[in-house]
Amino acid sequence: MGQDADLRLDFDRAKRLGFPEIVYGESKSVDQLQRSVARFQARQQGVLISRCAPEKAAALPDSGLYDAVARTWMLQPEPPPPLPGRVAVVSAGTSDAPVVREALNTLRFLGVNALDIQDVGVAAIYRLLERLADLAECDVIICVAGFEGALASVVAGQCPQPVIAVPTSVGYGVAQNGAAALHAMLASCANGLMVMNIDNGVGAALAARRILRLLSPSQPEPQTD
Amino acid sequence: MGQDADLRLDFDRAKRLGFPEIVYGESKSVDQLQRSVARFQARQQGVLISRCAPEKAAALPDSGLYDAVARTWMLQPEPPPPLPGRVAVVSAGTSDAPVVREALNTLRFLGVNALDIQDVGVAAIYRLLERLADLAECDVIICVAGFEGALASVVAGQCPQPVIAVPTSVGYGVAQNGAAALHAMLASCANGLMVMNIDNGVGAALAARRILRLLSPSQPEPQTD
Amino acid sequence: MGQDADLRLDFDRAKRLGFPEIVYGESKSVDQLQRSVARFQARQQGVLISRCAPEKAAALPDSGLYDAVARTWMLQPEPPPPLPGRVAVVSAGTSDAPVVREALNTLRFLGVNALDIQDVGVAAIYRLLERLADLAECDVIICVAGFEGALASVVAGQCPQPVIAVPTSVGYGVAQNGAAALHAMLASCANGLMVMNIDNGVGAALAARRILRLLSPSQPEPQTD
Amino acid sequence: MGQDADLRLDFDRAKRLGFPEIVYGESKSVDQLQRSVARFQARQQGVLISRCAPEKAAALPDSGLYDAVARTWMLQPEPPPPLPGRVAVVSAGTSDAPVVREALNTLRFLGVNALDIQDVGVAAIYRLLERLADLAECDVIICVAGFEGALASVVAGQCPQPVIAVPTSVGYGVAQNGAAALHAMLASCANGLMVMNIDNGVGAALAARRILRLLSPSQPEPQTD
Amino acid sequence: MGQDADLRLDFDRAKRLGFPEIVYGESKSVDQLQRSVARFQARQQGVLISRCAPEKAAALPDSGLYDAVARTWMLQPEPPPPLPGRVAVVSAGTSDAPVVREALNTLRFLGVNALDIQDVGVAAIYRLLERLADLAECDVIICVAGFEGALASVVAGQCPQPVIAVPTSVGYGVAQNGAAALHAMLASCANGLMVMNIDNGVGAALAARRILRLLSPSQPEPQTD
Amino acid sequence: MGQDADLRLDFDRAKRLGFPEIVYGESKSVDQLQRSVARFQARQQGVLISRCAPEKAAALPDSGLYDAVARTWMLQPEPPPPLPGRVAVVSAGTSDAPVVREALNTLRFLGVNALDIQDVGVAAIYRLLERLADLAECDVIICVAGFEGALASVVAGQCPQPVIAVPTSVGYGVAQNGAAALHAMLASCANGLMVMNIDNGVGAALAARRILRLLSPSQPEPQTD
Amino acid sequence: MGQDADLRLDFDRAKRLGFPEIVYGESKSVDQLQRSVARFQARQQGVLISRCAPEKAAALPDSGLYDAVARTWMLQPEPPPPLPGRVAVVSAGTSDAPVVREALNTLRFLGVNALDIQDVGVAAIYRLLERLADLAECDVIICVAGFEGALASVVAGQCPQPVIAVPTSVGYGVAQNGAAALHAMLASCANGLMVMNIDNGVGAALAARRILRLLSPSQPEPQTD
Amino acid sequence: MGQDADLRLDFDRAKRLGFPEIVYGESKSVDQLQRSVARFQARQQGVLISRCAPEKAAALPDSGLYDAVARTWMLQPEPPPPLPGRVAVVSAGTSDAPVVREALNTLRFLGVNALDIQDVGVAAIYRLLERLADLAECDVIICVAGFEGALASVVAGQCPQPVIAVPTSVGYGVAQNGAAALHAMLASCANGLMVMNIDNGVGAALAARRILRLLSPSQPEPQTD
Secondary structure (H helix, E strand, O other), X not given: OHHHOOOOOOOOHHHHHOOOOOXXXXXXXXXXXXXXXXXXXXXXXXXXXXXXXXXXXXXXXXXXXXXXXXXXXXXXXXXXXOOOOEEEEEEOOHHHXXXXXXXXXXXXXXXXXXXXXXXXXXXXXXXXXXXXXXXXXOOEEEEEEOOOOHHXXXXXXXXXXXXXXXXXXXXXXXXXXXXXXXXXXXXXXXXXXXXXXXXXXXXXXXXXXXXXXXXXXXXXXXXXX | OHHHOOOXXXXXXXXXXXXXXXXXXXXXXXXXXXXXXXXXXXXXXXXXXXXXXXXXXXXXXOOOEEEOOOOEEEEOOOOOOOOOOEEEEEEOOHHHHHHHHHHHHHHXXXXXXXXXXXXXXXXXXXXXXXXXXXXXXXXXXEEEEOOOOHHHHHHHHXXXXXXXXXXXXXXXXXXXXXXXXXXXXXXXXOOOOEEOOOOOHHHHHXXXXXXXXXXXXXXXXXOOO | OHHHOOOOOOOOHXXXXXXXXXXXXXXXXXXXXXXXXXXXXXXXXXXXXXXXXHHHHOOOOOOOEEXXXXXXXXXXXXXXXXXXXXXXXXXOOHHHHHHHHHHHHHHHHXXXXXXXXXXXXXXXXXXXXXXXXXXXXXXXXXXXXXXXXXXXXXXXXXXXXXXXXXXXXXXXXXXXXXXXXXXXXXXXXXXXXXXXXXXXXXXXXXXXXXXXXXHOOOOOOOOOO | OHHHOOOOOOOOHHHHHOOOOXXXXXXXXXXXXHHHHHHHHHOOOOEEEEOOOXXXXXXXXXOOEEEOOOOEEEEOOOOOOOOOOEEEEEEOOHHHHHHXXXXXXHHHHHOOEEEEEOOOOHHHOHHHHOOHHHHOOOOEEEEEEOOOOHHHHHHHHHOXXXXXXXXXXXXXXXXXXXXXXXHHHHOOOOOOOEEOOOOOHHHXXXXXXXXXXXXXXXXXXXXXX | OHHHOOOOOOOOHHHHHOOOOOEEOOXXXXXXXXXXXXXXXHXXXXXXXXXXXXXXXXXXXXXXXXXXXXXXXXXXXXXXXXXXXXEEEEEOOHHXXXXXXXXXXXHHHHOOEEEEEOOOOHHHOHHHHOOHHHHOOOOEEEEEEOOOOHHXXXXXXXXXOOEEEEEOOOOOHHHHHHHHHHHHHHOOOOOOOEEOOOOOHHHHHHHHHHHHHHHOOOOOOOOOO | OHHHOOOOOOOOHHHHHOOOOXXXXXXXXXXXXXXXXXXXXXXXXXXXXXXXOHHHHOOXXXXXXXXXXXXXXXXXXXXXXXXXXXXXXXXXXXXXXXXXXXXXXXXXXXXXXXXXXXXXXXXXXXXXXXXXXXXXXXXXXXXEEOOOOHHHHHHHHHOOOOEEEEXXXXXXXXXXXXXXXXXXXXXXXXXXXXXXXXXXXXXXXXXXXXXXXXXXXXXXXXXXX | OHHHOOOOOOOOHHHHHOOOOOEEOOOOOXXXXXXXXXXXXXXXXXXXXXXXXXXXXXXXXXXXXXXXXXXXXXXXXXXXXXXXXXXXXXXOOHHHHHHHXXXXXXXXXXXXXXXXXXXXOHHHOHHHHOOHHHHOOOOEEEEEEOOOOHHHHXXXXXXXXXXXXXXXXXXXXXXXXXXXXXXXXXXXXXXOOEEOOOOOHHHHHHHHHHHHHHHOOOOOOOOOO | OXXXXXXXXXXXXXXXXXXXXXXXXXXXXXHHHHHHHHHHHHOOOOEEEEOOOHHHHOOOOOOOEEEOOOXXXXXXXXXXXXXXXXXXEEEOOHHHHXXXXXHHHHHHHHOOEEEEEOOOOHHHOXXXXXXXXXXXXXXXXXXXEOOOOHHHHHHHHHOOOOEEEEEOOOOOHHHHHHHHHHHHHHOOOOOOOEEOOOOXXXXXXXXXXXHHHHHOOOOOOOOOO
16 A cells, blocks of 8 residues: 555554544545545544534535534545443534534544533523533533633533533633633633643544543453554 | 822822822832832821732831731821722632732721622632622622632622632742632633732722722812812 | 524523624524524514525525624514613724624614714724714713724723723734734723723614613513513 | 621532642731631641742741752651552652652642652663663553753653653753653653643642542542531 | 956855855845856866756756755766765655755765665654664765654664754744754754754755765865866 | 954944944953953053843943943043034933933933933923923934833824934833833834933944934045054 | 814824824725725825735725736835935845835835845855845845844844844744744844844834934925825 | 662763763762762762862862863863864853853863863954964864853854853843853854853853764773773
């Protein structure tokens, strides 16, 4: 497969880490994405492409599923075996939807059960407080927020689970590009809040997946290729 | 008064704005502060010095009152006439005390009635929710917080009054120097939150004083010198 | 209304805060905006959408009013009851018009009487000084400026009212994105200047609205839904 | 207990979150720390103070244990019940010791079993590769590194567990204050790496504690006070 | 040639430095580029244009070679004499291809023998370790990486050659624009790592060319014009 | 003079530029400063040292003049010949005194006539307007201000002369280190304002000196050594 | 002229400062520009619009002169009276052309004689040294440079005239947006270098115009309207 | 050697890279430094400690050599075998001495012949031009400069050798901490300039050492321990 010298897919990853490589589509050409998909298909493996522009998705096999909000493209020969545990994805506002959907799609791709709670930002704190009972039934909480990102502090102050905060590039002025939310989450007075890069929904899902490993440590054991 | 050419006190300010000049002590010499105090005394006016280091305060008249936490020095021949209205000063943690005390002392200097509510940060949101009834009896709310400054968003989301947010230089890492809290407050999703410079307790008190003017607009009319 | 699970409008806000939620249009889809408007209409409430792109506005009901400079879309079944008090909106240059108009439209939507004074920046200070008498008749001053934002310092130094400064993303080089004006306003030597996020005309209007509450504290009392 | 109005300890936290409040000592006075300790002692609870300067520690009860490198002060009436699970604390260099020790002491305070692997930075990658077998026996990995923080990427690329990265304020020039390491960890190409604020050893330990909850979810149930 | 007063090509450079001027195409007009090429052609010299947009390349002589990934345009009357020595160009991911190709094309233009090793980033460290033997046969290593740029630290920790690190503007959030990778490379704990500006593939190749001069110091002696 | 190989004083500067080298004392040792002074003395030339700490000044010849506020040390065998023209040095507040004095001392060292107008910041604009007539008699204006630096904009808007703005590192929060004032001055809407580095009083004086050359262009002609 | 309430042209400026207002076209609408031009024409005055996009220029009177490189539009009923003195405009590279041309056009508009020296950056220092004699015949030097902006330091080190440095937003990576050049110019070790905002060619020309006032101080005296 | 578990010296480095580990002394305790030195001595190897504070040096063996300017401590049982090649260390000003000396001491420790050329910054360009002949006899040039760092651009524009630029934290205002010089060097228009972290004299020396390997590639072959 000499023509793929520029494309060194890390098929070993599932063996090492228990979950496969997710393809970062932002800076790959259509040709590179097509060859990547073909190689996953040849191995009968599912493939998830993140940050996949619509025009790139249009050039990929019709059997794949494209989510235009999340900008993810996914192809799974068969649904993944469901994993024990449940992950809540909580967001501050409807503007956070692309990152929320990227996280949810990645969780689904990994076979993780998810609970979706949107638009519960702290400008109306009761919207969050009403959902605390639902959150209590989850093992991990992913908290997605832009602007000042205060939701993550309140959630981590109220819930005992691991909380993974994802700042989003939503807002304007000092909030532009998500730096205000990122810094607020890192500086949170709520102890033990863990933070991802801005807009990194895939990363949050993978972090949650790593954590769920504690519920079934034997599962992600090395599989033969 | 030729020897005071370097010291142009704005005695006209009370006539223009309804409140006197506050002396910024950080970069003034002991000699300059002593001469400033003398000139206010000669006019029978009270004087408030902010950011006054202990060794400078020690060189000022014994009749003044020094607050080592707030680093303010105050001398008032007689208590100011009480103004209508009430200002709440709410803070996230005990680390914010210097800024809280600077604001409270300035309010007292201006004759403003204040309510002090400390250590109600969002890591334990119930501490704030318990105090909403008390807040409802105030006309203006000053909200002081460091780290991620999320308290201001929650307060402004729950209370209809004007809310003045003061970020503090409390915290470490990305929170160091107060920039994370400042940006979070400016980016707040809670509508209508107003923000001061980092650690600016004096400014918040003066802003509140300006707002209280609406309760008695005739009061701050020009006074003859 | 199960299809609106992604859209949790805060209808409770008017009861809590005395003014309704303003819809932030930047990152909402046409479909989401249409459903939002429908839900406000179903409740016979007015609705204001900020940062509404022209192509989105074109897909909203014809009965709404679109301001292409301010990028606001507004629909009010009937004019709001006029509130006591008056707010001046002062700007440094014609380039600040979008933010000025966003603030003015929001004030109008809230029933607040406004005075509009444009293009009085400090490069020709007499233009401002000529208008001081007009400013004296207002209860709150909103000061909008880009570049170095010096206008806010001069206004706050001359006027006793609450002054709300709004930096704008006008200018180039170090002024680009409004950070120079923002920092200048926060650092202002004029005591008690309050600052909003860059370009936040809606926020300034809501802050003014909160302040005007002092003129009629009983008015914004909770209304039944 | 009226004299403690400035000190609202969150004794409810253990019930909500399963672990007690850690006292942030940086900006508290000796008097405040003494009163805090007394109140924990009155409740027969252990207390951990972070960022406790030596001169403050000297004024606290002799029965406490002070670690001058970590700057932590700890007092535990009796050792906490051991929790299931094990946490590795891996560091890049000896300069990271204060943060490593802060994390280890916090883990010990919480009853968590820890494995300490120091000085395995990527400038000599074999030092890390030699320890992969040891890491494989841990449930969570805390990775502490300054300078460019590359260790975290390599660890997360090789290990399937949850990896919590803590940048340290070690280095000079662009590395000063830890921002280079922080950004590198957030930008890591290794999927699912979670990041804490610079030097936040306490936070990393609490995050690990939250994750270990998955091994014994019933344990951190609300306890009566 | 009076019409070229705006275009002062540094034909003296080959005499001073041993390698010719590379034309920076980003901000030159088509007309300026055409005149530059004509002047190099009139001197029988090869010419390399970097950051040359496709539409500009289309207006240049057909005899030139355009690389759309690297955005370089090259015209060489005859291949340059091969220089002693060999340069490895190592990259972390396929997204770094434009910078890798810019460096490789510049090396080829200068007559330098190059080895191309792509997609060996540290998220799967074995991909790099497998290639150490190949690297051992090179005299200089150029290491190209975006995101957190950790590859450069690992390479410089394992290889004795001069290592030139080139951060790329690949990634999002804190990685956007390449600043995270740049700072990580400058802060590297691996001793003696040298760093170029973000995306500066041409510069890395020229730096390598300067270093190879040590293998044949007499070669780059001044040539007559 | 072999022992001075580390000290290459630019005695040629007066010939080239019309004014002598000013010695930057910040990072020079006492020994280096002593040798510098000796060499100027040997040539019968005056010498000015800026940023000279008190303990360094104490080790220099008694015949020199030390200004502890400006931190300048000056030794002039005889007063310089007075130059035509006059420079105003205007400052916003008493906190700017060190920079004002550094500029004034440098002007005096160069033989330039100066007018000193302090403490006329825009928080009380009338203080400046009262002095416009005095300013009208100067050829160049140096404007020194910290905090938001708005004074420079107002001066340049009212006065036709060249205006040189010097931001000072006065203030706290976003003003700390002078960056807010620097950016405001660079972004000034007042056309033609020229800006120096933060706290650069020496530079402003030398810039003014260069400008005054237009009043007597023949004067700064090369002088024999 | 009620329809021009949004457009307060500062016709008084020529009287105050000796030169007219330059219209900043970036954020003005075509309608506003047309009305501005009409009002200048009605007064028989020349008008210069900077940062005027081609499509805006196309809608202005044909009698105006548009420079697409500089993006300036100029209309002068008759050439301005020539002023005494001469200004050199020196640039580092051809990429700086837009700023160079903006400065040259502004000088021409003001009646200032200019010398244009392009593409003499320090990567080939002899190109500058060859032109020192030409520079010696000018009264003021404007130095335009992007990337690292080193040209300004060398010029100011060699020439006794006032030197006005203009950083340009030319370059990539850390040079992007001109911040690297701006900081280098402000930090210059060459004494007395004055700096403008990034890309501010108009400002540099007006600063030079202010300086030339010293050659003919009586000329810019107030003129009757 | 169980008591040294916290101190994993990389004795393998000389075998891998051809030069030994340099000990970074900044954040190591006296005890750690003493044990490090003892272990090097036990192996009969020389040891160099950088950033070694005077009080730490005082606690190390008397046989070592301390340089208080460079803050290096060195102990070599016997002088290293001299390497072929020569490295020039060029600096802009006397303030750069600590970094220059750190680089020179490291070169000496490695057995590299060095030429020291100080205080030839571009404010007086002839000082550099006079030394070009000396530079021509060196194989590598290390260029050390603070403030705006322009020296590196001029050197790289005139000399064909590899040029390693080291920005220093010399200067004030925007130059403070060395960021202005760092960015200017990275943005240099002089092709092929390589850059180190701020103040990284050790790194520059090691980079030069790596480059000199091309003169004797067989020398740094793996040595048995």
